[in-house]
Amino acid sequence: MSVSVFLDTLRKHELDQIFNSWNNAPSKFGSDYSRLGITDTSDRRKIFGLVQAIRKDSEMSSPTSTSTANSRMMAPSSSTANTSGLRQPQNYATTNNASLNSSRLPMPDFSSSSSSNNNNSNGNPANRGRRQSVIGTSKPQALYNNGGPPQPPQHDRPVRSRTMSDAPRPDFNQQRTAPLKGRRLELRRSLYLDQPQEDDDSEDDESSTKNRKFRASAPLLDAYGVPLSPAKQQQQQARASPGPSRYAEVTASLNNHNLPPSDLNQKIRVCVRKRPLSKKEIDKGDKDVAPMNGNRSLQINEPKLKLDLTKYTEQHSFTFDDVFDLNCPNNLVYERTAWPLVNYIFKGGKATCFAYGQTGSGKTFTMLDPKQGLYIMAARDIFSMLRKPENQHLSAWIGLYEIYQGQLYDLLNERKKLFAREDGKNNVIISGLKEYPIDNVDKLIQVFDYGSSVRSTGSTGANDSSSRSHAVLQILLKHKVNRKKIHGKLSFIDLAGSERGADRGEADTKTRMEGAEINKSLLALKECIRALDQDKRHTPFRQSKLTQVLKDSFVGNSRTCMIATISPGGSNSEHTLNTLRYADRVKELKGERDRRSPMERNPSNSGSSTVDDNATNTQWTDSSPNDYEDYDSNEDEQFQDDSNDDYFSNESDILDDDTFNVEEENIFDVDFPQEQDDLIHSSSFNTPNISNPPKSPPRYGMVTGSPLPPAASSYKSSNYRPNSMSMASNYSVNNSSSENGGRPLSLQMKRSSFTLPRSLSMYSPSRTSMDTGSDTSSAYSGSHQPPQRSMTVQQTVQQFEYRSSSSHQSPLPSSPQQKQLQPQSPLQQQQQQIPNSDSLSSLAGVPSFSYDKMDEFVKFHRAEIREITDCTKRETKLVANISLDLSSNQNFEDGSSNSSEKSTAQFTKYLQDLDEILERKLAAVEALRDRISETVGQIEL
Numbered sequence: 042m043s044v045s046v047f048l049d050t051l052r053k054h055e056l057d058q059i060f061n062s063w064n065n066a067p068s069k070f071g072s073d074y075s076r077l078g079i080t081d082t083s084d085r086r087k088i089f090g091l092v093q094a095i096r097k098d099s100e101m102s103s104p105t106s107t108s109t110a111n112s113r114m115m116a117p118s119s120s121t122a123n124t125s126g127l128r129q130p131q132n133y134a135t136t137n138n139a140s141l142n143s144s145r146l147p148m149p150d151f152s153s154s155s156s157s158n159n160n161n162s163n164g165n166p167a168n169r170g171r172r173q174s175v176i177g178t179s180k181p182q183a184l185y186n187n188g189g190p191p192q193p194p195q196h197d198r199p200v201r202s203r204t205m206s207d208a209p210r211p212d213f214n215q216q217r218t219a220p221l222k223g224r225r226l227e228l229r230r231s232l233y234l235d236q237p238q239e240d241d242d243s244e245d246d247e248s249s250t251k252n253r254k255f256r257a258s259a260p261l262l263d264a265y266g267v268p269l270s271p272a273k274q275q276q277q278q279a280r281a282s283p284g285p286s287r288y289a290e291v292t293a294s295l296n297n298h299n300l301p302p303s304d305l306n307q308k309i310r311v312c313v314r315k316r317p318l319s320k321k322e323i324d325k326g327d328k329d330v331a332p333m334n335g336n337r338s339l340q341i342n343e344p345k346l347k348l349d350l351t352k353y354t355e356q357h358s359f360t361f362d363d364v365f366d367l368n369c370p371n372n373l374v375y376e377r378t379a380w381p382l383v384n385y386i387f388k389g390g391k392a393t394c395f396a397y398g399q400t401g402s403g404k405t406f407t408m409l410d411p412k413q414g415l416y417i418m419a420a421r422d423i424f425s426m427l428r429k430p431e432n433q434h435l436s437a438w439i440g441l442y443e444i445y446q447g448q449l450y451d452l453l454n455e456r457k458k459l460f461a462r463e464d465g466k467n468n469v470i471i472s473g474l475k476e477y478p479i480d481n482v483d484k485l486i487q488v489f490d491y492g493s494s495v496r497s498t499g500s501t502g503a504n505d506s507s508s509r510s511h512a513v514l515q516i517l518l519k520h521k522v523n524r525k526k527i528h529g530k531l532s533f534i535d536l537a538g539s540e541r542g543a544d545r546g547e548a549d550t551k552t553r554m555e556g557a558e559i560n561k562s563l564l565a566l567k568e569c570i571r572a573l574d575q576d577k578r579h580t581p582f583r584q585s586k587l588t589q590v591l592k593d594s595f596v597g598n599s600r601t602c603m604i605a606t607i608s609p610g611g612s613n614s615e616h617t618l619n620t621l622r623y624a625d626r627v628k629e630l631k632g633e634r635d636r637r638s639p640m641e642r643n644p645s646n647s648g649s650s651t652v653d654d655n656a657t658n659t660q661w662t663d664s665s666p667n668d669y670e671d672y673d674s675n676e677d678e679q680f681q682d683d684s685n686d687d688y689f690s691n692e693s694d695i696l697d698d699d700t701f702n703v704e705e706e707n708i709f710d711v712d713f714p715q716e717q718d719d720l721i722h723s724s725s726f727n728t729p730n731i732s733n734p735p736k737s738p739p740r741y742g743m744v745t746g747s748p749l750p751p752a753a754s755s756y757k758s759s760n761y762r763p764n765s766m767s768m769a770s771n772y773s774v775n776n777s778s779s780e781n782g783g784r785p786l787s788l789q790m791k792r793s794s795f796t797l798p799r800s801l802s803m804y805s806p807s808r809t810s811m812d813t814g815s816d817t818s819s820a821y822s823g824s825h826q827p828p829q830r831s832m833t834v835q836q837t838v839q840q841f842e843y844r845s846s847s848s849h850q851s852p853l854p855s856s857p858q859q860k861q862l863q864p865q866s867p868l869q870q871q872q873q874q875i876p877n878s879d880s881l882s883s884l885a886g887v888p889s890f891s892y893d894k895m896d897e898f899v900k901f902h903r904a905e906i907r908e909i910t911d912c913t914k915r916e917t918k919l920v921a922n923i924s925l926d927l928s929s930n931q932n933f934e935d936g937s938s939n940s941s942e943k944s945t946a947q948f949t950k951y952l953q954d955l956d957e958i959l960e961r962k963l964a965a966v967e968a969l970r971d972r973i974s975e976t977v978g979q980i981e982l
């Protein structure tokens with residue numbers, strides 16, 4: 042604010058006279074401040090300080106130069122403006138004897154003679170008179186703040202014309218002869234809390250940078266802009282400033298890989314990387330507003346403007362697991378971020394390292410730079426670890442894909458479209474992804490170069506080569522003997538940059554659409570993080586492809602490292618704060634909940650987490666390759682080339698219980714909470730006991746060592762008849778084939794839940810047991826007769842498939858869509874054909890199905906599931922659209938009949954579409970039921 046504006050304001054409020062009386066303590070003029078609308082005591086003090094400075098300034102001005110000064114005062118001064126941003130009063134000694142320049146001020150009393158205390162005798166008398174009339178003659182005596190000691194008498198000083206920004210702060214502790222620059226700096230320190238300011242006075246830049254200190258007098262703000270309490274501030278500073286030597290210590294320890302386990306083995310680590318200012322930013326005069334405060338904390342000095350365009354600075358402080366300064370090389374970043382994850386995957390875990398940040402902030406540079414990206418360093422370490430004797434049985438496979446506009450594309454396979462799936466255990470599967478076995482860095486770079494050349498990039502206002510997609514580099518550790526068995530997985534994710542509309546510059550529609558999609562997916566990611574943070578039952582992972590893919594970064598036995606990349610320039614501070622708040626949210630999640638794996642949490646596994654990891658590893662991977670089917674080397678190729686058809690089989694291949702023994706504690710991905718909650722809470726779906734996982738995968742026809750529920754424990758493996766037992770043991774059946782159009786077998790459906798003995802998950806159909814044709818009646822004629830329950834067609838189908846699959850059994854429905862289908866309409870129930878127990882019993886004695894037959898059925902089942910899944914997706918979109926339409930119509934209801942007609946039309950269309958979808962779904966279910974009938978009907982009953 043310039044002096045003139047200030048005085049104008051006073052005048053407007055008829056307060057210009059108060060200058061005369063403002064020579065005394067400000068508190069005396071409380072009413073005047075109030076009239077000015079200044080209620081805050083510290084603001085009052087600031088204003089008072091400003092008045093004193095003005096007085097001093099005008100006193101120092103020579104009358105001859107006054108006119109020049111006056112003309113300058115017409116323009117606001119940025120430096121002056123900064124004073125408004127002061128958050129704390131300054132210990133600011135001022136002098137009495139002030140005078141004031143202001144050409145804009147009317148001249149209330151030009152008749153007054155020169156002030157007796159005006160030492161400048163050669164000035165313009167008119168101005169002198171004007172000043173005197175405005176200011177009066179009384180001299181401020183008191184030290185401004187706290188009524189400090191009286192100031193020494195004012196000396197004459199050379200007069201120069203200047204705006205307030207150039208006014209030296211009167212400082213009687215200094216020699217009058219001190220260089221002007223020093224005095225200006227002093228003034229700035231006093232007025233602006235030593236904060237770095239965007240100052241148009243370039244000669245001060247260097248010194249201001251050097252002297253950049255952040256005084257505790259300005260209240261620090263937390264991530265959300267709320268001032269920290271003094272106690273918290275102290276804590277922050279204690280945490281954030283471990284001392285100058287700490288960084289060197291950390292660096293030294295990094296070089297030995299000798300890191301404190303508590304730091305590096307957390308479930309979620311959140312680090313921040315600050316890039317240097319770019320040449321463009323430097324040319325624009327941008328300044329670094331993100332000084333580090335120790336190794337783990339940084340401060341953002343956010344330049345802000347008040348409504349009246351005065352500038353001020355808001356300080357925000359953040360603390361993370363690590364903060365990497367602008368000159369920190371990638372290898373150091375690697376040591377603190379990706380290296381622990383590399384270790385972890387060799388112990389059989391899943392790990393994800395992703396970079397999040399504003400466009401152009403250095404995500405790609407950090408993650409996927411072809412020369413020094415973290416992935417290169419990780420790969421180098423992985424290859425060297427693979428050469429160790431204990432890892433000879435493993436090999437590394439690389440896949441690279443991107444998520445562009447909500448679709449997955451294989452960057453190593455001509456951008457072939459991919460599909461993200463997940464199993465019931467929160468493992469994310471990228472079905473159809475082409476993977477390459479790679480054993481050295483050169484080969485990796487070659488493959489990666491090819492992949493990144495087809496990645497979607499574009500030019501935006503913020504970055505000439507901006508990634509327009511999220512890129513995921515996946516490194517899988519597979520068993521050499523059985524390549525379907527995955528030992529560990531490490532993903533590097535280079536997220537597309539978050540951006541504001543303004544960042545896009547003159548973007549075309551495509552770029553804008555890309556930007557919108559990017560922001561949407563990042564928003565979805567944030568929503569998921571928020572939901573996890575708040576312990577919500579429902580986490581909307583399905584809101585975007587990105588969150589679907591990232592899901593296993595947050596749940597189960599996984600580790601995640603997020604690197605938030607920031608641009609340090611003041612012009613980016615808003616974005617930087619957004620990124621840091623985002624990261625802070627993730628960190629909170631980490632801090633609030635100990636989400637390490639149970640093995641790590643288990644106090645009995647005391648000691649370093651390395652020991653824990655080993656223990657975990659032993660349990661997860663202690664299985665003999667012989668327990669698996671022989672691997673057909675062609676199958677991988679088939680899988681890669683035919684993602685659609687073979688997805689489910691691959692899913693079960695990948696979802697190896699013993700490799701990724703994912704904890705079932707995180708059932709977040711629930712889009713239909715009510716239905717799903719029933720299932721989740723139902724004891725029907727007891728999940729395998731994670732604390733006591735089977736040591737080896739289930740074998741055909743043998744009981745594993747896992748605890749069985751009492752009802753199941755009575756079943757002897759020798760008696761086990763999978764085809765009949767599960768139906769007979771769990772569901773009431775009626776012989777009603779004659780009443781049902783000759784359909785020999787169909788199942789009664791009731792909404793009641795059913796109990797699936799957990800033991801079933803431990804059993805697999807055994808050719809031996811089936812071939813023996815032993816009567817299952819003995820299995821359930823014993824004392825533990827299973828309860829008579831009913832099941833849905835879908836449940837039956839699941840059972841069917843479940844029994845038919847060979848080695849990977851799960852007591853859970855394999856997909857949420859399947860779960861979702863369990864409730865049935867009364868009509869459907871009526872339509873169900875109800876075989877009785879006799880008919881099923883009679884099935885027990887017939888020769889078994891051939892494997893071809895069973896395979897055929899299972900394939901058909903998969904196809905129908907895909908159809909139903911597709912319908913469900915459409916249904917979900919449909920319901921989302923109609924609710925949005927209706928609520929927006931309601932919100933903008935203008936009372937006209939138009940909006941209600943519109944709603945009615947939309948609703949009608951919605952009903953039609955829904956009907957069509959349900960038709961398709963029912964057709965799929967019907968087809969499946971027919972196939973059941975057909976399949977069973979081919980057996981002679």
Ligand SMILES: Nc1ncnc2c1ncn2[C@@H]1O[C@H](COP(=O)(O)OP(=O)(O)OP(=O)(O)O)[C@@H](O)[C@H]1O
Pocket residue numbers: 315316317319367398399400401402403404405406407504506507508509536537538539606
């Ligand atoms: N730590 C760093 N040191 C030196 N240069 C860096 C650093 N980080 C980023 N850069 C440079 O900044 C520019 C932008 O970086 P980059 O492309 O990695 O940003 P980005 O966050 O991936 O952007 P987008 O989201 O738009 O893809 C590049 O020229 C890069 O070389």
